[in-house]
Amino acid sequence: MEVVYVSNDGQDHWIDAKLRSTKTLGEAICASRPGQLIRLIAGTYEIDQPLVFPRSGTPCQPIILRGETGVIINAGKQPDPSVSASNPGRDRFAVFQLIDIEHIRVEHLRIMRAWPSAVYIENSRDLCFKDIDIFEGTYAFYANGVRTEGIKVMECRWVQDTSMWRSIRWDEIHDGKDDEGNVIEVAFRYLNGAFFGSDDIAGDVEITHNDIRDCYNGIRMDVSNDNLSAPIGTYNRDVSIFDNRFSYIRDNPVEPEATALGWWIGRNRFYNCHKLFSQDGVRGGFWYYFANICRFDSRPGPDGDENNGGAVFKLGNGGDIPQPDYVSACFHNSFYLRQKYIKKGTTRGLTNARNAIEHADPTVLPPELMPVDQTFFGDAAKLHLSSASPLPVSFTGDLANHPTYPDVFAPYKGVLSDPRPATGPLFVDGLAGDFDLRETYQVPYDTSLDVLLPDGSIWSTTKDHWPGAITDGTVISGPEYVPVDLDYVRSLPIP
Template identity: 75%
Template sequence: MEVVYVSDDGKDHWIDSKMRPTTTLEMAIVNSKPGQLIRLIDGTYRVKRPMPFPHSGEQGNPIVVRGETGVVLDAAQKPDPSVSASNPGQARFAVFQLIDVEHIRIENLNITRGWPSAVYIENSRNLSFRGLDISDGTYAFYASGERCHGIKITECRWVQDSSIWRAIRWDEIHDGKDDEGNVIKVPFRYLNGAFFGADDIAGDVEISRNDIRDCYNGIRMDVSSFNVGAPIGTFNRDIRIMDNRFSYIRDNPIEPEFVALGWWIGRNRFYNCHKLFSQDGVRGGFWYYFANICWFDSRPGPEGDEYNGGAVFKLGKGGNVPQPDYVSVCFHNSFYLRQKYIKKGTTRGLVNARNAIEHADPVTLPDEMMPLDQSFFGEYADLYLSAMPPLPVVFSGDLANHPAYPDIFDPYDGVLSCPRPATGPLFENSLAGQFELRESHQIPYVNPLEVPLPDGSVWCSNPEHWPGAITDGCLIQGPDYVPVDLDYVRSLPVPEVQATSS
């Protein structure tokens, strides 16, 4: 590749045992072309305006922007309160803007104070981001447009605001409404964003081996009201969220909006997160949650913040709201909880199998870390789970130590099978992050778990695996990723939404 050297002043510098001419980063991007490596030498770069890429790379000849160790891009922007859980658009600031381009890679940079976005993507394809250390911003990455696909984000880190978990109230970030339905804009609304946000993108997104912490949301992918009625699979398809670490997430680590098809959420670690998996009013399906580990040692919010309960699943609100159209499977995960497993709501097609679910003993924890009488589920009147076909809800083979388990399933006829109730701790030392099952629970299954995949095939688990994410010291790998076969999925019958009482 042709190497273009970049410095903060654009002058000659001693690089690799030789004085070499350099250019500024802005000029390097303006003049970029396929097959170039734009290499930034150590230094702090002041970013005064967005940097759009005017040209694309080519397959096999991408444009690569790569920083040496110690490169910092400081945008010196202030928070933008006009962006809150919304598409920032190309008119607002972003350090890098990738609009109608393809085959571009950005690697090994520190980016700070890039409000509202460090990276803004629109209708672009085949993009790769690796080793970016991003702080501040409503979004680290935001993607928009139905021609967006082929986005890969790996080994990046984002810290949005280190005070968000403990010092800021949830309802000071999330807008409210008055009695007349008018929006009440709250003071920290500019934090209502995500590590990766999206609006109306096709999909094919891989987010893996990232460290996502001290933020409001992890991954939140939306569909605009204009496109809500599009055929399932048009948007938010083939998303892989694998091997990441989510820490101190004030709202949801994983939150699709309206529709999601073929989401793979595997081998992640969730540490001090509020509500893990949101399926609230989301159509689609073939969602796979496997080999994830979740634990806590802290409760969110300052004194008086009532939004600190949390749950593993955030389900739909019932009534005639959208519901999943296809199956989803949550299997072989390890949960150490202070919160409910499901607080309220309704769903269908959820198979919850072979998880290890340990509720902490509140007596052994600091005061007010969790309720002394924390329930497994929310109130029966607020939760609707049905074993009725064609998309029954199934809980099978889970190991759980909650005192109400398995009796809590009595009102849900036919939902529960093969429960493994337990007393006392399930894991070696949950607070220390040691999630090997205690010896008395190291019991394999007789038959494999059959998991339907979005191409019509079936993956079978190893029946020798124990409950939870770890067997014999090894993290369960789960199934290999299989992209959605749209012809197959769209040939499946889609049940009507049924009104519920929840």
């Protein structure tokens, strides 16, 4: 590759034992072409206008922008309250804008104060972002446009606002409505964003080995009102979220909106997160949650914040709220909980199997960390789980220590099978993060668990797995990722 050297002043610098000419960052990107490695030397790069890649790389000759240790890009922007849970668009600031291009890689940088976005993508494909530290912003990455696909975000770190978990109320970030339905814009609405946000993208997104913390949402992918009637699979298809760390997430680590097809959430670590998995008003299906580990030692919000209960699943409230069209499966996860498993709502097609679900003992925790009478589910009048065909809900083979388990399933006829009730802690020390099962619960299953994949094939567990994510000290790998076979999925009946 041709190496183009970049410095913050564009002057000559000693680089690799030679005095070399350099370009400014803006000059290098403006002149970039396939087969170039744009290498930034250490320094702070102050920018006030977006850096726009004018042309694509090729599959064999991508354009690579790579910083060395000590590279800081400081945008110096203030929060933009006009962007809140919405598409920032190409007219607002982003450090990098990638619009109608392909085959670009950006690596090994630190980006600061990029409001509203560090990276904005529109109708582009085959883009890779690796080892980027991002501090502040409504979005770290935002993608837009139906031609956007083939996005990889790997080994990046994002800290949105370290005061959010304890010092800002949930309803000071999320807009409210008055009695007439008018939006009430709240003070910190600019924090209502995500590490990865999107609108109307096709999909094929890989989010792996990232450290996502102190933010409102982790991954939140939406579909605009104009495209809600598009066939399932047109948008938000084939999303893999593997081996990430989510910490101090004020709302949802994983939140598809409107539609999602073929989402894989596996081997992630969740630490102090409000509601893990959102299925609120989402059509589609073939969602897989496996080998994830969840724990807590803190409860969000300042005094008086009522939006701090949390749950594992966030479901839609029924009625006219869209529901899944296809199956999903949550299996072999380990949960150490202060919150309910499901608070309210309704779903269908969900198989919840062979998880280890430990509710902490509130009497040995600091006061107010969790309710002393925390329930397994919310009010049965507000939670609807049915074993009816064609998309039954089933809870099978879960190990749980809640005092009401398995009796809590009495209102949900036919939903529960093969329960494993337990007394006392399930894990060696959930509070400390030791998720090995205690010896008395290290009991494998007699049969395999079969999981339908989005190409029509079946993946089966081995019978020697214990409940939860860890067997014999090793996190299970789970099924290999399989992309959606649209012909197969669209041949299935929709309820």
